[in-house]
Every structure is written in C-alpha cells, then in structure tokens.
Amino acid sequence: MALARDVLQKKYRTTTLLEKPVRQYQEGTLPNQYSLSPTEKILVDLIRKYGEFSKSDLVSFTDFSRTKISTCIETLLDKHIIVVNDVTEYTGGRRSKKYSLNGDFGLVAGVDIGATSIDIGIADFSGKLVARYTEPASVKDGPIRILGRICTLLEILIKENGSELHHLHGIGLGVPGPVDFSVGLLMTPPIMPGWDHYPIIPTIQQWFPSANIVVDNDVNVMAIGEMHQGAGKGVDNLIFIKIGTGIGAGIICEGKIYRGSNGCAGDVGHISVDHNGPLCHCGNRGCLEAIAAGPAIASRSLEAALAGKSPALLQYYESNGHILRAEDVGKASKEGDVLAIEIVRESGKHIGSVLASLVNFFNPGMIVIGGGVSNIGDLLLSSIRQAVLRRSLPLATRDLQIVFSETGPDAGVIGAINLAMDNIFVISSSRSEQATE
Numbered sequence: 365m366a367l368a369r370d371v372l373q374k375k376y377r378t379t380t381l382l383e384k385p386v387r388q389y390q391e392g393t394l395p396n397q398y399s400l401s402p403t404e405k406i407l408v409d410l411i412r413k414y415g416e417f418s419k420s421d422l423v424s425f426t427d428f429s430r431t432k433i434s435t436c437i438e439t440l441l442d443k444h445i446i447v448v449n450d451v452t453e454y455t456g457g458r459r460s461k462k463y464s465l466n467g468d469f470g471l472v473a474g475v476d477i478g479a480t481s482i483d484i485g486i487a488d489f490s491g492k493l494v495a496r497y498t499e500p501a502s503v504k505d506g507p508i509r510i511l512g513r514i515c516t517l518l519e520i521l522i523k524e525n526g527s528e529l530h531h532l533h534g535i536g537l538g539v540p541g542p543v544d545f546s547v548g549l550l551m552t553p554p555i556m557p558g559w560d561h562y563p564i565i566p567t568i569q570q571w572f573p574s575a576n577i578v579v580d581n582d583v584n585v586m587a588i589g590e591m592h593q594g595a596g597k598g599v600d601n602l603i604f605i606k607i608g609t610g611i612g613a614g615i616i617c618e619g620k621i622y623r624g625s626n627g628c629a630g631d632v633g634h635i636s637v638d639h640n641g642p643l644c645h646c647g648n649r650g651c652l653e654a655i656a657a658g659p660a661i662a663s664r665s666l667e668a669a670l671a672g673k674s675p676a677l678l679q680y681y682e683s684n685g686h687i688l689r690a691e692d693v694g695k696a697s698k699e700g701d702v703l704a705i706e707i708v709r710e711s712g713k714h715i716g717s718v719l720a721s722l723v724n725f726f727n728p729g730m731i732v733i734g735g736g737v738s739n740i741g742d743l744l745l746s747s748i749r750q751a752v753l754r755r756s757l758p759l760a761t762r763d764l765q766i767v768f769s770e771t772g773p774d775a776g777v778i779g780a781i782n783l784a785m786d787n788i789f790v791i792s793s794s795r796s797e798q799a800t801e
C-alpha cells in the first residue's frame with residue numbers, strides 16, 4: 365500500500381506525537397504495557413495509523429535521521445512488535461521494505477456497552493478483526509451481571525478463535541456515561557444505576573489478569589474509532605457528534621482525543637438552546653438533548669400525530685403497537701410527510717446552531733455525525749449543514765467537511781480496540797531523554 369502523498373507532505377512535529385501515559389499508575393505495574401523509547405513510540409503510532417511504512421516514509425514524516433530510524437526499526441523487530449512485509453516498493457531504483465505491526469503479537473478486544481446492547485470485537489495487533497459479536501442487554505441490569513456476561517463472551521470468542529486467554533493483551537471499553545478516565549470510573553451516570561464508581565477495571569482484571577484494561581465514555585471511543593478507521597482518517601481536528609437517546613460529542617484535537625480536566629469535555633447535549641424549552645433530565649430547561657435527541661423528536665411527533673396533524677405518523681404509531689420512534693419520523697420524512705420533514709429540519713437546525721458555536725470556537729476540519737438518529741438521513745444532515753454554514757465564520761467553514769460516520773454501528777467497537785491499543789505501548793520514563801535527540 366503506497367502512502368498517500370498528502371499524508372507524506374505533512375511533517376509532524378514530533379512533540380505533538382509524543383503522548384504521556386494517560387493513566388497515573390506507576391510504570392511497570394500494569395500487565396502487558398510495553399515500554400518504548402519516545403522515538404519507538406512515535407514510529408509504532410505512525411505505523412499503526414497508516415498501516416504500512418517504509419524507512420523513507422518514516423524519514424519524510426518525522427524529524428529523525430535515517431540512522432536513528434534504522435536503529436529503532438531493528439529494536440522493534442527484535443521485540444516482535446513489527447514485521448517486515450513481503451511487499452516491497454521501488455523508490456528511486458532502490459528496493460524499499462515496508463513495515464507493519466505484527467498481527468501475531470497478540471489480541472486486543474473492544475467492548476461497546478450501550479444502553480440496550482453489548483457489542484464486542486476482537487482484533488489482532490495489525491488491527492484485523494478476528495471476532496465480532498452483538499447481543500441485546502440492558503445496562504440497567506447493573507455492573508455485576510453485565511461485566512460477568514462480557515467476560516464470559518470474551519472468553520468464548522477467544523477460544524473460538526483458537527487462542528488462549530493470555531493472548532489478550534488489552535481490553536478497551538466504551539460506556540454510556542461520564543468517565544473519569546484517569547481512574548477508569550463512571551461518575552454518577554444518569555442511565556446506569558449501580559455503576560457509579562464501580563470498579564470496572566479490577567473486576568475484569570480478575571478474569572483477564574494479562575490484559576491492560578481501559579474505560580472511556582462511549583462518544584470519546586466512537587471519535588477515536590472514526591479517527592483511526594472511519595471518515596476522520598488523517599484529520600487532526602475533528603468533532604464527532606453522536607445523536608441518539610442523548611447527544612454528546614467527542615473531540616479530536618491535534619490527532620488525539622481531548623478529554624478536558626475531568627473527562628467530560630464534549631458534553632454538548634446540555635448546552636441551552638431555548639431557555640423556555642422543555643425540561644431536561646439534568647434539571648435545566650431547553651437543553652439541546654431535550655429538544656433534538658431521539659426521544660424529543662419522537663415525543664414532538666407523537667403529540668402532532670395524536671392531534672391529527674400527520675396521518676403518516678399516526679399510521680406508524682398504530683402499526684408499531686402505539687409507539688413512535690425517531691426512526692419512524694425519519695421514514696415518514698423520506699415519504700414526504702410535511703410535518704415529519706418539519707420536525708427533522710427543526711432538530712437539524714438546533715444541532716447545527718450548537719455545532720456552529722463549536723466550529724467558531726474550535727475550528728475543526730471535520731464534523732462527523734453518528735448515533736442511531738443519524739439514520740434519519742440526508743434531510744437531517746443538510747439541515748445541520750445549513751445551520752452550521754449560516755452561523756459560523758466564513759474562514760472556519762472554508763475547508764470544513766460535515767459528513768456521516770463511516771464506521772456506523774461498528775464505531776464503538778473499532779474505537780474501543782484502538783483505545784486499548786493506544787494504552788498498550790507507553791513511553792518509558794527512564795528513556796525519555798532520547799526525546800531531545
């Protein structure tokens with residue numbers, strides 16, 4: 365695979381690529397965390413991000429000398445972290461070897477705990493998915509049952525793959541609530557009774573003592589997935605907005621997830637868009653979530669349908685056993701129902717107006733729209749786009765792309781796998797002096 369020219373043209377400042385270990389544990393106390401020198405870490409991250417790299421690619425992409433890169437490549441080959449691929453490319457008459465991560469190094473699992481489902485994916489170190497599984501589950505059943513079920517499923521999937529439990533080097537989990545990432549704990553999650561401060565990591569660690577486990581908020585995890593394997597590949601500044609039962613955003617800043625001081629950056633669902641609007645479950649009035657998320661769309665539509673304003677919506681309501689969902693409103697809007705179109709447009713306008721403020725504030729290169737409600741389709745996207753363009757500064761929208769998620773229902777799992785991978789290779793503090801070379 366030839367590296368895209370636009371990628372090569374950009375020279376990364378090595379300082380932006382250096383990432384501190386995010387979890388505040390003493391080095392060496394976590395299982396399966398591999399200490400690398402700062403240079404090795406940068407090379408591993410680049411190879412991970414773009415799949416394959418030749419030495420020339422690495423030289424043109426970093427500030428490092430060819431000698432330094434050659435030394436690091438040898439060390440990484442010795443550690444079996446990377447492998448030489450059979451594919452070679454001729455550059456200027458010379459054969460050029462390509463390096464990629466060693467798939468056989470081990471396995472990494474990504475778990476996406478949704479309000480009503482468990483999604484699991486297991487990948488090898490090259491990022492290739494070797495197992496994928498989904499089943500319905502209510503997060504309200506509490507951590508003991510849900511985590512027990514997840515561990516059982518992981519064990520089954522690993523064994524079905526012909527592997528042993530100790531081959532699992534990392535587990536990333538996305539959860540639908542606010543997480544203090546530094547300690548891996550949920551903090552008063554509104555839709556997860558029994559999960560507040562629950563020790564998720566030690567619980568799973570008992571089943572998988574060899575795995576390095578990380579927990580993050582589901583929207584952050586989806587943003588990470590989109591950056592690594594979706595529409596956001598190669599985009600350094602990105603906002604991923606999830607529109608589902610709630611509304612939240614994941615922020616990618618300079619190629620890394622931005623969590624803020626306490627882990628709740630991106631909680632845009634509770635930005636007020638109408639001080640006199642409907643009451644939100646957070647206790648305030650007129651939050652974006654209370655006006656434009658799935659339940660808000662459904663309840664406004666139901667009200668209108670029952671008032672006889674939309675025969676199409678009433679028909680969906682009756683044929684669904686007296687339930688009207690946001691996706692039905694989407695379907696009715698595609699069929700040309702005037703009221704459904706108006707409700708979708710209105711929601712898009714509110715979401716777009718909040719995004720416009722974020723665009724002016726943060727100047728992202730891309731906004732990715734995901735979550736169940738995004739299935740409503742192009743009408744929602746065009747309404748959001750219109751509102752963003754109308755309300756943002758022209759310079760901020762000159763190169764701005766607003767697109768749907770490409771990872772779709774896999775966003776959480778792909779993101780959780782990448783989150784786990786992000787935390788397996790850490791910079792050894794004892795070797796950090798090499799960063800100044």
Ligand SMILES: [Zn+2]
Pocket residue numbers: 633634644645646647648651653654
């Ligand atoms: Zn609120």
